[in-house]
Amino acid sequence: MIHFIKPRLIQLFTSQWLRNLRRRRVEKRRLANSQAHQVTVYLRLNDAHSYLLLQVLQQFAQRYPVSFDFRTVLNLQQDMYPAPALWQSNAFADGAHLAQLYNLRFPTQPPQASASRTRQLTAQLLHWELQPGYLENALQLFDAYWQGQGQGQNDILDKIVDTRISEHAECYSHHLQANEALLKQQGHYLSAMLHYGGEWYWGINRLEYLEQRLNEMDLQQNQSSAVVFDKSHRDFCGQSLNTRRSDEGTGQVNAIVMYWSMRSPYSYLALVRARQLADHYQVPLEVKPVLPMVMRRMQVPKTKSGYITADVKREADKYGIPFGRIADPLGAGVERCYALFAYAQSRGLGLSFLQSCAEGVWSEGILSESDSGLQQLVERAGLDWSQARPLLKDDSWRFWAQDNLAELYGQDLWGVPSLVYGETKVFGQDRLDRIEQGIIKDLAERTQ
Template sequence: MVNLIKPYLIQALLSDFIVELKRKYADKKRIKNKLNHQVTVYLALDDPYSYLLLQTLAELQHRYQIEFDFRTVLNKQTEMFPAPELWANNAFQDGVFLAKLYKLSFPEQPPKVSQQQTFTATAQLLHNELQPEYLTKALEIFSSYWQGDNGTLASLIDPVIQNHNECYQQHLNSNEAMLKQHGHYQSAMLHYGGEWYWGVDRLQYLEKRLNNLQLSVDQKVLFDQTHNIQQSGNALPVANDEKSPLIIYWSIRSPYSYIGLLRAKRLAAHFQVPLVVKPILPMVMRRMLVPKTKRMYILQDVNREATALDIPFGKVADPLGQGVERCYALFEYATANQLGVEFLLTYAQAVWSKGICSETDAGLKHIVEKSGLNWFEAKQYLDDNHWKSWAQNNLLALYQHDKWGVPSFSYENTTVFGQDRLLQIQFAIASSQQEG
């Protein structure tokens, strides 16, 4: 009974009505307490996304009637980052791409800074939080840190703080506890009126919200370029072995994978390149942790992305367990019938937007037939465990690209993590075809 009700509960929680209700409540509370429009900003010195976000805030403050409450953080919540080194490497690569996209400052190589320098500079940032002009001072520290100017960085740190940085440990702990208490786990986060906005990638949603509140001088949205990929409706990607394929490492349990597959299909069709999907097991089924806080933020964030991209989402029937197994058991059968991508898309739409319980025969039959396959034939493959081997092999292939999560996309020499980076894949395909 709970599984039947849950899709409707999630749909209600993610509905425009509830989102708007929460926003109105937050604004009434602000007015009652006679507060200005305040955005809490969580920044970590060693986080590329924080450095990029910091560079946008002066312009954001100029355009909107808002105040910032800066909170310096540093330590990552270990349960939220299963592969911290790969995450850091990927974040730097993202930084290079986003800096070029939005004309921001960012180095071509990671800075060589010691752990002690990072903590001492963080202590200075913590000290500056309680003084005027934090934004200006933070920009100087972040810029010298990321540009590898250790001399300037040292000159920006008060000698007293240099020798007493341990005195700022509790201040740091307090900021990190506040981040966790309010329901998040990453730096480069903006928190306004009960909602989270991550880095430059999600600034557009804050801009739109502030525009709706009539807080802007121009009603423009400046940070929305990552949505501008070229797409060709529902056309099928070309099946041509002579062309390099667009490969997606994918999981049926990842809502980002659902959005990413639909966008990748349209992108591949636009450029007429083959699309190859390599499913892998969800993290939980690989005996890894996905805390509730992370799951809830992901659902809310995907809901925003899906709405912006006009993709149905929200009536969720989590396929974890049997739903995943049945999906992967039938994937080879679907692929043999030239319907592999269509089957996965239909399956993803069913569990992420229609609330269909794929662990039941009735639900799976609907998915199979909707994707153009024969249910009588398909159900004969449900006990085939061959997928367990290729799913783990796909995971190894993902690791070989120095990526760890889904969806990840690969085209020739370019591999990116996250559907946010499909624009980078588009640039790679376009460049390759121009050279060809």
């Protein structure tokens, strides 16, 4: 009975109906207390996404009657970041892409400040939190930190920073701890986060959802309800046919390679969208499954999984992908599907089978660990259950799953979904636009 009820409860929990009910209650409470539309903003000096977000907040406040409660953070929650160095490297590449997309400032090389220097500068940001002008002051400091190099950078920073503060950074340690504790208490772990009315919005990547919410409340101050921060997907698969692969082109076209996990809901979205991308530009798509983190004896804290479920729901709704009736495939559900992947590939139906499995567990509440559930997933992908069922006893898939993981690490990537196209390597379904850019450039060069 629990297997029948739980997916429906999750579907209710992630429904737009319940989301709208929560929003109405939040707004009613705000009005009753005569409170302003306040957005809590968590910023980290050495975070590329924080730097970009800070650059657009002034314009955002001109469009909507919101005030900002700035909270500076610095220390990463270790259990949330399994590969912090790779995360930072990827964030820098993402930052460069987003800066170009939105015409924002961004360096060609990461800042070289030491950990102690970064902590000193963070103390200055903390000091500014409790006085007017944080946004302007912080932006000036972020600019100097990210754009300057060498002695020139230090000279600029020395003019901005009060040495009485920077040389006594330890005096701000409790203030910093309070901000980081509040971030965790409110239910998150990333910086460049905006928290408004009980919901989270991650930097420029998710600012469109806050725009939409404020537009629905008729709060736009310039009479325009246009969404600005949707450029990463606005023109997805929108290039004209003459940019696609041509028989007159020369050379072998690159394949999109995706590292994928059945237990990752972002992987589910990425698979659906990557298939659309591959079909549109007529390029191959190769999916390489890996074991989920928990099955590799890693940890996924509840705070992280809770935010991911809510975030995937709104992303899925945006792209018209069904999501919400969830039957967690952890353990046998994953293993049984992986055991049949080679069989599906041998029939030319590997991608269809993986999408059938992902859609089943993430949107239909189908139990992939049961024979009846797995049979349904197999047969609707066009495969023969009588041929597939005996293959469930073969665990040779564990060799290629671990080899795929080693290959993922060899690409200087760490999580799923990750995608590679030629020299373009990205983490997350958010950056399929970078893969699309790589395809367009590649195909244009091959047809010249």
